[in-house]
Amino acid sequence: MSKATINSVAKYAGVSKKTVSRVLNEEPNVSSATREKVQQAFKDLDYRPNPIARGLAHNRSFIIGCLYDNPSKSYITRVQTGALSACHDKSYNLLIHPCELRGQALLDNIDALIRRTRLDGLVLTPPFSDQPDLLAFLKNKSIPYARVAPGELEDDSISIRSNDEQAAFEITELLISLGHTDIAFIKGHPDHSSTTLRFSGYLKALEKNNIEFKPELVDEGNFSYHSGEDSARKILNLKVRPSAVFASNDYMAAAVLKVASQLTLKVPEQLSIAGFDNAPIARHIWPGLTTIAQPVEKMTYIAINKLIEQFTSQEEALPIHKETLEAQLINRESTGRFSE
Amino acid sequence: MSKATINSVAKYAGVSKKTVSRVLNEEPNVSSATREKVQQAFKDLDYRPNPIARGLAHNRSFIIGCLYDNPSKSYITRVQTGALSACHDKSYNLLIHPCELRGQALLDNIDALIRRTRLDGLVLTPPFSDQPDLLAFLKNKSIPYARVAPGELEDDSISIRSNDEQAAFEITELLISLGHTDIAFIKGHPDHSSTTLRFSGYLKALEKNNIEFKPELVDEGNFSYHSGEDSARKILNLKVRPSAVFASNDYMAAAVLKVASQLTLKVPEQLSIAGFDNAPIARHIWPGLTTIAQPVEKMTYIAINKLIEQFTSQEEALPIHKETLEAQLINRESTGRFSE
DNA sequence: AAATGACATGACACCGGTGTCAGAATGGGG
DNA sequence: CCCCATTCTGACACCGGTGTCATGTCATTT
Incomplete structure (x- = not known):
């Protein structure tokens, strides 16, 4: 049978x-x-x-590769969900490929991947979406690719993102509207373009509301819980303690909450905390984190969908798809007016 | 080129x-x-x-499928890490396939997957590892498979697990050694064999230490944070409140911590909490959760490794590999002596 | 020196599809 | 009724490997 x-x-x-x-x-x-x-x-x-025979005849593998190097399991899972869904719709297979951004080995690693699997296209997720070396390498090899959440749209490739800067602006304004003026900021990993964008949104909100920017309220993290803990200790032990902290992602925000608990600070009465990403942890801790939800699955879905359409299309000159989706502010219990 | x-x-x-x-x-x-x-x-x-040409000649796809239906992103990611590593070593590709256990559609879904991809073998993760219908179906179709963390080892297939019952026994004894006698238990999802095993370990520890089993201290959850919250509310509002709660996984344990916080119970002074799995959340909340770490990556790695070895081997009668790995107790801040 | 066997090599068909091209069937107009 | 254009169909080579088997080469045995 x-x-x-x-x-x-x-x-x-x-x-x-x-x-x-x-x-x-x-x-x-x-x-x-x-x-x-x-x-x-x-x-x-x-x-x-038999897809294999078909692939041989067409010199195609019907495989899309998905590159990621991200500490957030929930982000990865969401990327995968969107990617799987798009691949399924187009009868492609998804090959996941976690790998490290750093190191000369990256290009060799990707090269080996391509040659081993003969994949038909790649989706790049942050931080790969903004890696000039990698983009040039893929172009050189004529491997079609699509970028999820890139910082710059200049590259002539399919790019789907959400508006990180705008979202960071909005959440900062939310804190300002609650009466906060000393708002600390914890940056993300410098390799990620979202780090710059989110910081920029924070700055713009301060500026628009005529709030003085204080460099001592900004600390550099790297998106990990641990780095958030370090930054939180510095920030919450400042002589003039800020009344709110906006961390570039939810893991770091959760770490701020932990440090605040250890210092017996009440959240949000004595300290408001905002995060970014709407990771599961944002609703698994108490109080729940006010944060930004991005349509990660949708971005990835569109990216792969357009990618396959592009290299499947007969027309040589399909226009390069670029799209910016809306992010959404989620208001939970970790933010409020200062009341002591 | x-x-x-x-x-x-x-x-x-x-x-x-x-x-x-x-x-x-x-x-x-x-x-x-x-x-x-x-x-x-x-x-x-x-x-x-060219692996595709090779596949055609051999009537092989060099693809291993990985089935899962699990709410824990970190568990999934760990499974994937182990699976990818094994596939890489053997020059296979990994195809991930999240799908829902429930519904008649399951077998059709798997059938479509097999026919579409022509995969060479499947790894089953809980709760699929213990799904008799599915096992029979795969046997009937002659699809080789390996089971990760199955409840029963009777099936004549590759099975790798860790000792859930023993680990649950140990963590319960830890609570007992701290002086607790009223220890509540929150069960997991009934479809998962680990639910039964962990509960059984809890019961055995009570019995060995001559502690009376109180049915009112047991509540049924389903491994989700939300279900843990419901169970925690019931348990912590009992007339005679237990001094410790052992939840079948860390998400539910985190939910217990949240409810305890809302009730202004101090952990661990007024309430000890233990979880299971050593999920990231266990160290991302404060106080950190005492829990059990299982070698998930290693289990999956071994499962796929043995699976490929089996159907690659010339010898028809390679012995069926069965293995039970050690789980490890991780002692954090959420457990301690009652001190009020 | 002839027979034997072990080792080395290549011709060819095959896996299960697709592209090319030539030839067969069909249909409409003169 | 014939001719030609259009539509339909199949023979055949090909994608890039692997299996089978026949043949060639050499050293060893007797």
Whole structure:
């Protein structure tokens, strides 16, 4: 069972294998009588074409690779969900490939990946979306790729992002509207473009509201919980303690909450905390974190969808798809007015 | 570039493609002079064999599928890490396939997956590891599979697990050794075999220490944070409140901590909390959770490794690999003596 | 020196599809 | 009724490897 090949179908239907192939691929110039005969054979024999043979004939693998190097498991999972969904819709397979950004080995690593798997295209997630070396390398190798959440849209490739700067601006304004003026900021990892964008949104909100920027309220983290802990200790032990902290992601925000608890600071009465990403931890701690939800699955879905469309399309000059999606502010319990 | 095929290598080395194939596969009966000529050609032409063509010839896809339906992103990521590592070592590709346990659609879903991808084998993670329908279906289809963390080892398939019952026993004894006697228990999802095992370990520890089992201290959750919250509210509002709660996983334990915070119970002074799994959240909340660390990556690695070995081996009767790995108790701040 | 066997090599078909092209069937106009 | 254009169909080579088997080469045995 399940041994039906194109030859057995052809024999069963009394036609040539080429004709079966035509029906399979919905090519024109097949009489409806023949078409029906063949389709009946498909059903009777429970036939599914062999994607490997098809791949060999087409010199295609029907594989999309997904590159990531991200400490957040929930982010990765969301990327995967969107990617799987797009691949499924287009009958492609998804190959996940976690790897480290740093090190000369990166390009060799990717090279080996490409040659080993013969993948048809790549989706780059942060921080790879903004790695000039990598982009140049892929272009050179003629590997089609799409970028998720890149910082710059200049590159002539498919790019889908959400507006990090605007979202950071909004959440900062939320804190300001609650009466906060000393708002600390914990930066993310310098390799990620979102680090710059989120910081920029914070600065713009201060500026717009005529609040003086105080460099001592800014500390550099790297998106990890641990780095958030270090930054929080510095910030919360300042002589003039800020009344609010905006951390560039939820893990660091959760770390701020931990340090605040250890210092017996009440959140949000004595300290407001805002995060970014709407990671599961944002609602798994108490009080829940006010944060920004990005449509990660959707971004990845669109990226892969457009990517496949592009290299599948007959037209050489399909316009390069660029899109910026909306992020959404989620207001939870970790932010409020200062009340002591 | 990168266009070298077996034909071009053969021509370059002045031998037949079959001989090139022999060198590739390290078959015997190739003179060392010829072998070196061919290997030099590999280098000169920068040749890599095409896995798709190889797959077609062998009727193999070199793809291992990984099935999961698990709410814990960190668990999934750890499974993937182990799986990727094993696949990489054996030059296989990993295809991840999240899907829902419930519903008649499951078998159809898996069937479609198999036919679409022609995968060579499957790794089952909980709760699929203990799904009799699925196991029977795969056996019927002659799809090789390996089970990660199954409840029962009876099935004649590769099975790698850690000792959940023993670990639950130990963590319960830890609580007992701290002086607790009223220890509540929150069960996991009934579809997961670990739910039964962990509960059983809890019961055995009570029994061994001559502590009376009180049914009202046990509540049924489903491994989700939300279910843990519900159970925690019930348990912590009992007339006679227990002094410790052992939740079947860390998400539910984190929810207990949240409810305790809302009730202004001090942890661990007024309430000890223990979890299971050593999920990231266990160290991202304060106080950190005492819990059990399982070698998830290693289990998955071994499972896939043995799976590939099995269906690659010439010997028909390779013994079925079964292994039970050690879990480890991690002692953090959420457990201690009752002190009020 | 002839027979024998172990080792080395290549010709060829095959895996299951697709592209090319030539030839057969069909249909409409003169 | 014939001719030609259009539509349909199949023979065949090909994608890039692997399996089978026949043949060639050499050293060893008798």
